[in-house]
Amino acid sequence: MGVVKATPEAIARAAELIRRGKLVAFPTETVYGLGADALNPEAVARIFEVKRRPRFDPLIVHIADPREVEGLCERVGERARLLMEKFWPGPLTLVLPKRRKVPEIVTAGLPTVAVRMPDHPVALELIRRAQTPIAAPSANPFGYLSPTTAEHVYEQLGEQIELILDGGPCRVGVESTIVDLTGEEPELLRAGGVPVEELERVLGREIRVSREGDRPRSPGQLPKHYSPRTPIQLAEPGQAAHTQLPEGKRVGLLLFRAPGVALEGFAHVEVLSERGEPREAAANLFAALHRLDRAGLDLIVAELAPEEGLGLAINERLRKAASSFKRAGFGTPSARADDKRKIRGDPG
Ligand code: TXA
Ligand code: MG
Numbered sequence: 001m002g003v004v005k006a007t008p009e010a011i012a013r014a015a016e017l018i019r020r021g022k023l024v025a026f027p028t029e030t031v032y033g034l035g036a037d038a039l040n041p042e043a044v045a046r047i048f049e050v051k052r053r054p055r056f057d058p059l060i061v062h063i064a065d066p067r068e069v070e071g072l073c074e075r076v077g078e079r080a081r082l083l084m085e086k087f088w089p090g091p092l093t094l095v096l097p098k099r100r101k102v103p104e105i106v107t108a109g110l111p112t113v114a115v116r117m118p119d120h121p122v123a124l125e126l127i128r129r130a131q132t133p134i135a136a137p138s139a140n141p142f143g144y145l146s147p148t149t150a151e152h153v154y155e156q157l158g159e160q161i162e163l164i165l166d167g168g169p170c171r172v173g174v175e176s177t178i179v180d181l182t183g184e185e186p187e188l189l190r191a192g193g194v195p196v197e198e199l200e201r202v203l204g205r206e207i208r209v210s211r212e213g214d215r216p217r218s219p220g221q222l223p224k225h226y227s228p229r230t231p232i233q234l235a236e237p238g239q240a241a242h243t244q245l246p247e248g249k250r251v252g253l254l255l256f257r258a259p260g261v262a263l264e265g266f267a268h269v270e271v272l273s274e275r276g277e278p279r280e281a282a283a284n285l286f287a288a289l290h291r292l293d294r295a296g297l298d299l300i301v302a303e304l305a306p307e308e309g310l311g312l313a314i315n316e317r318l319r320k321a322a323s324s325f326k327r328a329g330f331g332t333p334s335a336r337a338d339d340k341r342k343i344r345g346d347p348g
Contacts, residue, residue: 015129027167028118033136058108064127089119091193095180173283195309228293232322240303249298278310
């Protein structure tokens with residue numbers, strides 16, 4: 001059926017497909033999701049097949065009302081309530097102890113489940129009409145760039161999905177922030193659409209960043225991913241335009257903000273935000289990377305964002321995109337030892 005504009009009729013049809021155990025791609029404010037009935041293990045199994053995602057990488061369960069959390073999670077607690085009240089609907093995912101009702105395949109056997117209420121009318125209407133929570137990873141093949149338009153989904157997964165609801169480009173453009181609330185202290189598992197500084201302000205405390213080597217709470221999290229097929233080389237803010245171009249190669253440039261200097265020799269240039277505005281840059285990130293990846297380049301030089309707010313989410317994705325190519329002989333500047341930079345991987 002391919003891509004269909006997200007009219008009320010199309011959403012109703014999509015909800016019916018979800019109820020029948022089929023897959024539907026749908027827009028959220030962060031990225032497009034590949035959804036199935038979260039309470040139907042066979043339907044969820046197809047998500048893993050279509051994405052070629054390893055079964056050990058758990059999925060996020062999407063709900064349309066904060067009250068649904070109680071049905072899926074145990075011991076929800078004050079911190080969770082505070083964050084839900086402040087940031088839902090929105091790009092924040094909470095990891096909480098799961099109830100029996102949540103199938104093992106959704107959580108990859110973990111005793112916890114990740115839940116979020118997306119801030120997108122199409123996603124919310126789809127969940128409501130399906131009358132079931134929807135498990136959904138980003139609608140990309142495992143390890144590849146996340147989709148922020150319906151066309152991205154179609155190009156990557158195409159006919160394997162029964163229906164792709166087109167709700168236009170995603171407003172936030174990077175995935176949700178993931179916070180684990182099952183331990184003594186809240187832990188950041190992934191930087192994303194809600195800046196961690198805002199979470200800290202609301203909780204009135206620092207949020208620990210989960211580091212590699214910690215107990216494997218999210219076993220699927222690998223250092224690589226969000227990767228284009230073209231090798232990526234990172235540059236510190238302001239340095240990208242001065243990169244020495246390798247002889248005879250087609251090099252593309254991904255800039256966080258407009259360069260102060262004239263650019264020479266680059267085959268394709270993308271500027272995420274002329275004025276260097278992190279929100280705008282995040283919203284443009286994946287679409288720019290998709291275009292660069294289609295431009296027939298030998299190398300993409302990508303400028304990192306300033307290391308704060310949404311800049312953290314942007315940089316986390318650029319570092320992971322770059323890390324798969326380190327061994328191929330392309331240099332990347334080493335991340336500073338700062339805690340916030342060493343967030344565990346997010347592969348899917
Ligand atoms: O913005 C988003 O979060 C998008 C949209 C579609 O909602 N979804 C998304 O899903 O990014 P995905 O599957 O690409 O990334 C979900 C991440 C994975 O890295 C997974 O390991 C982690 O969430 N995760 C899921 N359940 C978890 C759990 N119980 N404990 C820890 N991490 C979990
Ligand atoms: Mg993903």
